[in-house]
Amino acid sequence: MATPRPSSRLRLYWLTDPSDRGLAVMLLTPLVLLVGLVVVYPVARLFRTSLYNHALTSGMPPEFVGFENFLLIAEDPVFWRVLGSTAIITAVTVPGALLMGLAMALMANLPFRRKWPVRLSLLIPWALPLAFAGLIFAWFFHSEYGVVNDLLRRFGLQPVIWFNSPFWSMAAVCLTIIWKTSSFMALILLAGLQTIPRSLYEAADVDGAGRWRQFREITLPLLRPAIVVALIFRTITALQTFDIPYTMTQGGPGDATATLAMYIHENTISFLDLGYGSALAVVMFLLSMLMTAAYLRMIRARG
Amino acid sequence: MGAVAFRKLSKAYGQAPIVQAIDLDIADGEFVVLVGPSGSGKSTILRMLAGLESVTGGEVLIGGQVVNHLQPRQRDIAMVFQDYALYPHKSVRENLGFSLKVRGVDRAEAERRIGEAAEMLGIGHLLDRRPAELSGGQRQRVAMGRAIVRRPQVFLFDEPLSNLDAKLRGQVRTEIKKLHQMLGTTILYVTHDQVEAMTLADRIVILRGGVIEQVGTPDQVYGNPANVFVGGFIGAPAMNFLRCSVRDGVVDYAGQVLLTGRDDLPDQVLLGLRPEHLAAGRGQGIDLSGVVQVVEPLGADTLVHVDLGGALVTARLDPALRPQPGSRIDLTAAFANIRLFDGRTERALPCP
Numbered sequence A: 001m002a003t004p005r006p007s008s009r010l011r012l013y014w015l016t017d018p019s020d021r022g023l024a025v026m027l028l029t030p031l032v033l034l035v036g037l038v039v040v041y042p043v044a045r046l047f048r049t050s051l052y053n054h055a056l057t058s059g060m061p062p063e064f065v066g067f068e069n070f071l072l073i074a075e076d077p078v079f080w081r082v083l084g085s086t087a088i089i090t091a092v093t094v095p096g097a098l099l100m101g102l103a104m105a106l107m108a109n110l111p112f113r114r115k116w117p118v119r120l121s122l123l124i125p126w127a128l129p130l131a132f133a134g135l136i137f138a139w140f141f142h143s144e145y146g147v148v149n150d151l152l153r154r155f156g157l158q159p160v161i162w163f164n165s166p167f168w169s170m171a172a173v174c175l176t177i178i179w180k181t182s183s184f185m186a187l188i189l190l191a192g193l194q195t196i197p198r199s200l201y202e203a204a205d206v207d208g209a210g211r212w213r214q215f216r217e218i219t220l221p222l223l224r225p226a227i228v229v230a231l232i233f234r235t236i237t238a239l240q241t242f243d244i245p246y247t248m249t250q251g252g253p254g255d256a257t258a259t260l261a262m263y264i265h266e267n268t269i270s271f272l273d274l275g276y277g278s279a280l281a282v283v284m285f286l287l288s289m290l291m292t293a294a295y296l297r298m299i300r301a302r303g
Numbered sequence B: 001m002g003a004v005a006f007r008k009l010s011k012a013y014g015q016a017p018i019v020q021a022i023d024l025d026i027a028d029g030e031f032v033v034l035v036g037p038s039g040s041g042k043s044t045i046l047r048m049l050a051g052l053e054s055v056t057g058g059e060v061l062i063g064g065q066v067v068n069h070l071q072p073r074q075r076d077i078a079m080v081f082q083d084y085a086l087y088p089h090k091s092v093r094e095n096l097g098f099s100l101k102v103r104g105v106d107r108a109e110a111e112r113r114i115g116e117a118a119e120m121l122g123i124g125h126l127l128d129r130r131p132a133e134l135s136g137g138q139r140q141r142v143a144m145g146r147a148i149v150r151r152p153q154v155f156l157f158d159e160p161l162s163n164l165d166a167k168l169r170g171q172v173r174t175e176i177k178k179l180h181q182m183l184g185t186t187i188l189y190v191t192h193d194q195v196e197a198m199t200l201a202d203r204i205v206i207l208r209g210g211v212i213e214q215v216g217t218p219d220q221v222y223g224n225p226a227n228v229f230v231g232g233f234i235g236a237p238a239m240n241f242l243r244c245s246v247r248d249g250v251v252d253y254a255g256q257v258l259l260t261g262r263d264d265l266p267d268q269v270l271l272g273l274r275p276e277h278l279a280a281g282r283g284q285g286i287d288l289s290g291v292v293q294v295v296e297p298l299g300a301d302t303l304v305h306v307d308l309g310g311a312l313v314t315a316r317l318d319p320a321l322r323p324q325p326g327s328r329i330d331l332t333a334a335f336a337n338i339r340l341f342d343g344r345t346e347r348a349l350p351c352p
Helices: A007-016 A018-049 A068-075 A077-108 A116-127 A130-140 A147-154 A166-194 A198-207 A211-239 A243-248 A260-270 A274-302 B042-050 B092-102 B107-121 B136-148 B166-183 B194-200 B218-223 B228-233
Strands: B004-013 B016-026 B031-035 B057-062 B077-080 B154-158 B186-191 B203-208 B211-216 B240-247 B250-253 B256-259 B268-273 B285-297 B302-307 B312-317 B328-334 B339-342
Touching (some): A018 A274, A077 A166, A077 A260, A116 A166, A198 B077, A211 A274, A243 A260, A260 A274, B004 B042, B042 B057, B042 B186, B077 B136, B107 B166, B136 B166, B186 B194, B194 B218, B203 B218, B203 B228, B211 B228, B228 B240, B228 B268, B240 B312, B285 B312, B302 B328
Parallel strands (some): B031 B203, B077 B154, B154 B186
Antiparallel strands (some): B004 B016, B203 B211, B240 B250, B240 B268, B268 B339, B285 B302, B285 B328, B302 B312
């Protein structure tokens, strides 16, 4: 075998050692092909289409226009409104789902005699299709027949006509998203909680720390990696929010609850404007990348 | 102050008894080791004393007070865990100081005590490191330091050396003993290792199946085991046992008469002999003869496994002898070193 190499050169090892190069290429090829086919190619196509004027309704062949689509986006008032709604949904449902998920994970981590009913009930919202959740909750928030208004009436409060007001529509959408997404957060956080050894809590018990102190000084710091992972997932899916507002409010009233993803869908599928739709999708892609990079930087800075 | 007592202390999980009505008094400043095989309930007893495990029946007393209903933090004890349970995200200094911070000890006093404990354990240079950056032995010391800074009434050790390699184990064992001599605090120490029990304890409590088999000083439990289990458990290599029949006061092993004039014995006895009490030759008391099977030189002495025709005994002999495997050997033991146990109940009988 080859003599030991300094670790800095290890990464190029397979390129420089002729005896292993063939094997390395053979092992990597299927994966590279697969990733290329399902990830790189579609994304590249998206970027390319975003540089064309390509509206299927015009009957004209695609025409290269450079960054014109992006300039149009910058001046599009609807884009800024749906971006604002998406930002609100992200800003409300990401922390909301994190807190809900954390509460659920802490509950599921309690020493129940039978763990499976708790875990199962944790999973049900996650297993439900998004569109289905949207339809159920649209019914819950119905002004005449919905359980929410029924409860409000029973407690002697004014019922709310949820889907007539931009504010209450947004509130209903956010509540539904939080309900739907906190179970996945809970799942990730529960896995994180289970990696914390019980003896740490016992040591803290003996050391004199109460429950709240143990939560702050042991659970939270040791859960941080899981929290960051959960936040990354939730933020990306929040930026891409589509199904729930689409089925609940269809973006209404007006476009008060329309999201960026719904706007992309409208332009591409309803208006068949592939160029503009692709350019919007590129913007969403870049936003997701940006948020992920920010989180990763956050872990690296503190870890 | 730091006296500990158990009164009919019991623990059961559902129907399964883990600890069965243990009575024990531990004096202030005493170093007591609970030793026994796994499942003997030793750790459960320690955890009940710490308050980490609920008590099914009986009482736990610390300093004369019943503490059954008290939280671990209210019991004025400190514990060293088997896996050390150091807080991984805190520095050594923060690990040592956590209990003081929680209890509102002022910073200057806390710093002083952390420094003192670190000094005592030789970990002063590690205070700003995280546990992940320490070796096993260093982590063990931090875990002890965390207990020391508290100045509790009682120290609890739950198999603290089992994650260390053999050499380090011996070293830290000595340090724990030194620490006890320095601080004079009551220590309850759980281990499955009888060597740790023998070397550390003022008194050893030998447990099996949730029941105390014997309590005594190391000399007592080694010299006069209360039953066959204790004789076999304490001491390595273990005590040898020969199953003998007794008729008309004559104790007989496989046709060889070993003792006479013992009218007080049941008809079946087990004769116990420590390996070091067997010598090559004849005529010191009882005589045995067998074939050498395996020879294990240890340097200072040599362990010789001898087949007596059915029973295998181990003798600790002078290394100069160099017996050959397969050869016959005569062994002899003084009457004073013979221990007798009832062949059925396995309890110790009066010795010759």
